[in-house]
Amino acid sequence: MAHxxxxxxxxxxxxxxxxxxxxxxxxxxxxVKLPTPEGGEPDDIVETVQExxxxxxxxxxxDPIGVCFPAVVxxxxxxxxxxxxxxxxxxxxxSLFEKGLGRKISFVNDADAAGYAESLYGAAEKNxxxxxxxxxxxxxxxxxxxxxxxxxxxxxxxxxxxxxDWETKxxxxxxxxxxxxxxxxxxxxxxxxxxxxxxxxPDLFIVGGGVSKEYEDFLPLLKLDTPIVPAKLRNNAGILxxxxxxxxx
Ligand code: BGC
Numbered sequence: 001m002a003h004x005x006x007x008x009x010x011x012x013x014x015x016x017x018x019x020x021x022x023x024x025x026x027x028x029x030x031x032v033k034l035p036t037p038e039g040g041e042p043d044d045i046v047e048t049v050q051e052x053x054x055x056x057x058x059x060x061x062x063d064p065i066g067v068c069f070p071a072v073v074x075x076x077x078x079x080x081x082x083x084x085x086x087x088x089x090x091x092x093x094x095s096l097f098e099k100g101l102g103r104k105i106s107f108v109n110d111a112d113a114a115g116y117a118e119s120l121y122g123a124a125e126k127n128x129x130x131x132x133x134x135x136x137x138x139x140x141x142x143x144x145x146x147x148x149x150x151x152x153x154x155x156x157x158x159x160x161x162x163x164x165d166w167e168t169k170x171x172x173x174x175x176x177x178x179x180x181x182x183x184x185x186x187x188x189x190x191x192x193x194x195x196x197x198x199x200x201x202p203d204l205f206i207v208g209g210g211v212s213k214e215y216e217d218f219l220p221l222l223k224l225d226t227p228i229v230p231a232k233l234r235n236n237a238g239i240l241x242x243x244x245x246x247x248x249x
Contacts, residue, residue, distance in 0.1 A: 004028060005247040006060040008049055008067045008153065009110065011085055012036060012138045015045070017052040018236070019060040020243035025121030028057045042093070046100035053101065065105040066246030067097060068113035070139065070237045072153045076107050080145035082158070082167070083138045090109050104245040109153055111135050113241030114231070115143020116150045118206050120244055122232035129203030132156070132196060133231070136172045136209035141194075144200075145181040158171030159195060166192055172211045197226050 001022075008017040015036055019029040031101025032055040038042035049067065053060070057138070069088075072079040076094025094107035114134030118124050124131045128147050135141035143150060157167040168174060170188040180188075192203060205224070208213060208231030215230035222228060234239055 001249060002064050002247040005064040005066060005243035006053070006056065007239035007241070007246070008052060008065065008112075009066065009242060010036065010045060010049070010069045010072065010185045011110070011111070011224055011238075012040070015048050015052055016235070016239055017049075017056060018239050018243075019063065020240055020242050021058060021241055022247040022249050025117065025233075025240050025244075027239075029056055031236070031239070035065035037212070040088075042085070042091060042096055043100075049097065050100060059180060064243075064248075065101070065103065066108065066242030066244070067105050068108050068110040068242040069093065070110045070141065072155060073107055073109050073112075074153065078107075080155070104222030106242070107141075108242060108245050109141070110238050111115055111154075111157075112150055112152050113245065114141065114208055114233070114237035115145055115206070115241070116216075116244060117233050117241035118231055118238045119145045119148060119150070119210065121230050121240060122237065122248065123206045124178025124204060127204050130200065131204045131206060132202045133206040133208060135231075135237075136170075136189075136191075136207060138171060138173045138209050140167045140171045141209075156196060159192070159228070161191055161195060166195075170239075172209055175211075178195055182217045183221060186218045187220065188220050193222060193226075193228065197224055200227055204229065208234070208237055210235070
């Protein structure tokens, strides 16, 4: 297993990267961030990732690279495209990046990377039961981790409640779009987490995404039997998880 790896986190607004010490989960470089190209087309994103790597300089040149992305990823192929260009559906994304970057990479779902990082270095570091990690952003990303093992590609953000894809109602983007108060938004989150609780009976929920730093405004409003805590790694979770996967951790 490598001790150092590069993690790249591709999101709807930014592409971030850093070199990571995967045994501790600490960053070994500055975090580089560039805006996601308009339209989110595959070739443009590969180019931006090249730029991010260039900016990281020599520091990670020989290290494994993990890239995380907001889609279902099976054997390096992106099978979905919620909130990104439809060109990603059915694309051999891992090979596309390997060609563009001239080296091997590991390509994984963004919430899986973030969730795995929380299980290794963050809010679930000490909990080895069944953990559901949810990221509340443009969409709702989810990761299932059982006894430290990631069960990949859970798409629980798209659970249908009241006849609609609940991500469209309960993601942070819905709060912003509809100008919901914390109380109004929390009512939607309550329905969401209660449904997950009834279906999975997890030992712990972890709530990530940028809004998790404001957890005091909404987590106390939820009434659940399962403990629910904010993510610890915040903005770095995707980078850390992608790096960990690439290193073989
Ligand atoms: C996508 C997931 C992704 C999540 C967070 C959802 O819309 O379906 O694959 O993990 O957004 O980006």
